[in-house]
Amino acid sequence: MVKSSREVTIYDVAKALNLSPSTISRALKDHPHIRKETKKKIRTVAGEMGYRHNKFASNLRQKYTNTIGVVVPRLNSHFMATALTGIEKITSEYGYGLIISQSQESWRKEISCISTLFNSRVDGLLISLAFDTKNMNHFDILFKKDIPVVFFDRVADCHGCVSIIIDNYKAGYEATSHLIEQGCRKIIYLGGNMLRNVYSERYRGYRQALDENKIDFDQNMVIISDMSVQAGTETARKILRMKPKPDGIFTANDTTAVATIVELEKAGIKIPEEIAVVGFNNEPISQVIQPNLTTIDYPAREIGEIAATSLIAKLKDSQTANLSTIVLKHNLIVRQSSLKNNNADS
Amino acid sequence: MVKSSREVTIYDVAKALNLSPSTISRALKDHPHIRKETKKKIRTVAGEMGYRHNKFASNLRQKYTNTIGVVVPRLNSHFMATALTGIEKITSEYGYGLIISQSQESWRKEISCISTLFNSRVDGLLISLAFDTKNMNHFDILFKKDIPVVFFDRVADCHGCVSIIIDNYKAGYEATSHLIEQGCRKIIYLGGNMLRNVYSERYRGYRQALDENKIDFDQNMVIISDMSVQAGTETARKILRMKPKPDGIFTANDTTAVATIVELEKAGIKIPEEIAVVGFNNEPISQVIQPNLTTIDYPAREIGEIAATSLIAKLKDSQTANLSTIVLKHNLIVRQSSLKNNNADS
DNA sequence: GTGAAAGCGCTAACAA
DNA sequence: TTGTTAGCGCTTTCAC
Numbered sequence: 001m002v003k004s005s006r007e008v009t010i011y012d013v014a015k016a017l018n019l020s021p022s023t024i025s026r027a028l029k030d031h032p033h034i035r036k037e038t039k040k041k042i043r044t045v046a047g048e049m050g051y052r053h054n055k056f057a058s059n060l061r062q063k064y065t066n067t068i069g070v071v072v073p074r075l076n077s078h079f080m081a082t083a084l085t086g087i088e089k090i091t092s093e094y095g096y097g098l099i100i101s102q103s104q105e106s107w108r109k110e111i112s113c114i115s116t117l118f119n120s121r122v123d124g125l126l127i128s129l130a131f132d133t134k135n136m137n138h139f140d141i142l143f144k145k146d147i148p149v150v151f152f153d154r155v156a157d158c159h160g161c162v163s164i165i166i167d168n169y170k171a172g173y174e175a176t177s178h179l180i181e182q183g184c185r186k187i188i189y190l191g192g193n194m195l196r197n198v199y200s201e202r203y204r205g206y207r208q209a210l211d212e213n214k215i216d217f218d219q220n221m222v223i224i225s226d227m228s229v230q231a232g233t234e235t236a237r238k239i240l241r242m243k244p245k246p247d248g249i250f251t252a253n254d255t256t257a258v259a260t261i262v263e264l265e266k267a268g269i270k271i272p273e274e275i276a277v278v279g280f281n282n283e284p285i286s287q288v289i290q291p292n293l294t295t296i297d298y299p300a301r302e303i304g305e306i307a308a309t310s311l312i313a314k315l316k317d318s319q320t321a322n323l324s325t326i327v328l329k330h331n332l333i334v335r336q337s338s339l340k341n342n343n344a345d346s
Numbered sequence: 347m348v349k350s351s352r353e354v355t356i357y358d359v360a361k362a363l364n365l366s367p368s369t370i371s372r373a374l375k376d377h378p379h380i381r382k383e384t385k386k387k388i389r390t391v392a393g394e395m396g397y398r399h400n401k402f403a404s405n406l407r408q409k410y411t412n413t414i415g416v417v418v419p420r421l422n423s424h425f426m427a428t429a430l431t432g433i434e435k436i437t438s439e440y441g442y443g444l445i446i447s448q449s450q451e452s453w454r455k456e457i458s459c460i461s462t463l464f465n466s467r468v469d470g471l472l473i474s475l476a477f478d479t480k481n482m483n484h485f486d487i488l489f490k491k492d493i494p495v496v497f498f499d500r501v502a503d504c505h506g507c508v509s510i511i512i513d514n515y516k517a518g519y520e521a522t523s524h525l526i527e528q529g530c531r532k533i534i535y536l537g538g539n540m541l542r543n544v545y546s547e548r549y550r551g552y553r554q555a556l557d558e559n560k561i562d563f564d565q566n567m568v569i570i571s572d573m574s575v576q577a578g579t580e581t582a583r584k585i586l587r588m589k590p591k592p593d594g595i596f597t598a599n600d601t602t603a604v605a606t607i608v609e610l611e612k613a614g615i616k617i618p619e620e621i622a623v624v625g626f627n628n629e630p631i632s633q634v635i636q637p638n639l640t641t642i643d644y645p646a647r648e649i650g651e652i653a654a655t656s657l658i659a660k661l662k663d664s665q666t667a668n669l670s671t672i673v674l675k676h677n678l679i680v681r682q683s684s685l686k687n688n689n690a691d692s
Numbered sequence: 693g694t695g696a697a698a699g700c701g702c703t704a705a706c707a708a
Numbered sequence: 709t710t711g712t713t714a715g716c717g718c719t720t721t722c723a724c
Contacts, residue, residue, distance in 0.1 A: 365694080366694065366695045366696075367695090367696095368695060369694055369695075372694090379693055379694080380693070380694080381693065381694095384693085384694090403700090405700095406699095406700045406701065406702090407699080407700050408700090409700085
C-alpha cells in the first residue's frame, strides 16, 4: 500500500487540466456557470487524482462549518438514543456533521457544553435541557452571533427558538384520567424537576384530571425525584409506609415506573389490583415487566428528525420556518398494569 | 443584546497591545519563549476583546482537526449508548470533538460512514463493526494516511490496530458450562453473524463447554439471527415446535433472551424449570424480566473509555501504545432464569 | 524574547 | 463560460 504524502488540491487538478482553480472549485460544487462537459471532465480527473475537499480552507473562507451541535442530558436513555438516531439520519442526509455532548443533567455542565460547541463554531444547536437549568443566559453567546437553536422535548421559551414537543399537559391529563376511570382515588404523581416543561406540564395535567373528578389534591401524593431507577425503588418504599396506601401511580417515565413496580411486588403488593400504574415513554421495558406497563407512547425518533429538519431549515433560510412550536402526537397505550376493572388479554 | 458582527482575530489583539500576531499566537498556546507577564497581559486582553480561537485557520495550517470519528452499528442499544458515554467523557477531557455515525449494521453503510469521516479529516477513528462487514478494504484510505483506528467490541485484525474487547470465548464457555451444571443437556445457541468475533467466539466457547462435558453437538441447536426482539420471538416459536424441546438457551444478547422468554412464557413454558436461559450484556432489562435473567456483565462504559484513551495515546505519540489488544474482565451474573437446581432468593 | 512574512486550500468579487 | 486575484486567521521558520 503506497502512502500518499501531500494532499491533492484544486490547484493540482487545475494544472493537470490546464484550467483555473476557480473553475475547478465551481465545477466541484455544481455551479451553474460551468459547462456540463467541463464539469464532467473535472469530476473524473479530480477523482482519479485522489482529490478531496478541504473543509477547513472552505470553512475559513465561508464562515460556516456544516456542523451541528447537540446537547442532551444523557445518552444512555432509550428515548435520547432513539431521538439521536432520528437527528443523525436527517443531518447526515443534508451533509452536516454532528457534535454530540452530554450535560449529565447538570446546569453547570450544560453551560460548558454550550461554550465548547460555540467555540467549535457549530452552525446551529439542538438541545434538550438538563434537570436543573434555571436560566437561559448561557445561550446568549449563540444568540449574539445569530446561531439558531432548536429545543426538543425539554424546552424553554427564548428568543423565538423553535421547540419540538408533545402535549405533555394533555398526556398527563389522559394518564391520570385513565387511572381515575379505573377507580383510583388516591393517585401518586412521581415526576422530575418542575423547572422542566415535561414534568411541570404532566403535573398540570394530573392536577386538572383530579380537579375535574372532584378528587381532593394531597401534596403528599406528589413526589419529585431525579427519575432514576433508584428513585423508583425509594418511591416504592415510601409508598409501602403510607397509610392509607395509594391506589394508583402516574410516573413521568417508564424507568421509575418499572423500578417502583418491581419493588412493590417484592413487598407482595398486587399490581394493578392494589395499585395501578401508568408510566411514560413506551420504552421496550414496558412490554417486559409483568404486568405489562400502561404508558404514553412518545415519538422519539420523529422528534429528533423534526428538530433536525427545523434547524436545517433555519440554517438554509433564516426567514423561513418562523414557527415557534411543533407539537407531535402522543398516545396512551393501555396494558395490564393499570386495568383494575376489565381483564386485558395477557 | 448587542450583536457583534466580525470575529476578533489575533491581529486585533496584536494591534491593541502593540505586539505582533506571532507573539499573540505563541502566548495563547503557552509557548515557553514568551515572558510570563506578556502572556498574562495577552490572555486578559484577548478575553476582554472576545477573542476566540479559530479552529479552521489553525487546522488549515496544522493538518489535524482535533476531531475523532466514531462508527457504531446502532445508537439505540444500551451497550452502545453506555460505551459512547465513556468515549465522550475521555475525548472531551482531552479537547477532542466527536463525530458519531451509525452503520445501521450494514457493510455498505459502514463504507460510506468511513468515507464521510475520512473526508471530514478526523484525526482518528473508533469503530465497532457492522454485522455483515466482510473485509477491511474500506479502511485502506485511513491506513494510507496513517490515521489510527481503534476497534472496540466488534473488532477485526488489521494493520496492528488496537482492539478493546472482553474474552468472548471464555464468557461463552462460562455461560454454557453454567447451564450444563444446572443439568441442561440440549442447549440452544442463539447468536449473530459469525463474521463478528463477538458471536463466533461466544459460539466457540459454547462448543468447547459441550465438548468438555461430552455432550453431542447438534447443528439444529444453533440459531443465527440479527439479534433483534423479533428474532427472539421467532426463536421461541421455533423452539416450541422442536421435539424434543431444548432444556437450555444461551443467547448472545439480553434483548433476544428477554424476547424469547416472554414468548415462551406466553406458551406456558416454565423458565427455568423447563428451559433455562442465559443472556449476555447485563442490560437493565435483565433485572426486570421475570424470572430475572442470568447474564454476562460487560463493562460497556470502560470499553468506551479505554478505546478513546488508546486512540488519543496513539494520536499524541504514534510510537507509544504499541499494544494490539486490551481484554477487559467480564462476569457471569447468576439469576433465577438459569437456576434449575437451587432456589435463588427472589 | 519578539517580529516579519509566507502560505495552508479554498472561494467570490471582479474582470474578461 | 472561464480566469485573476485577494484574502479568510493562524502558525512557523527565519531573522534579529
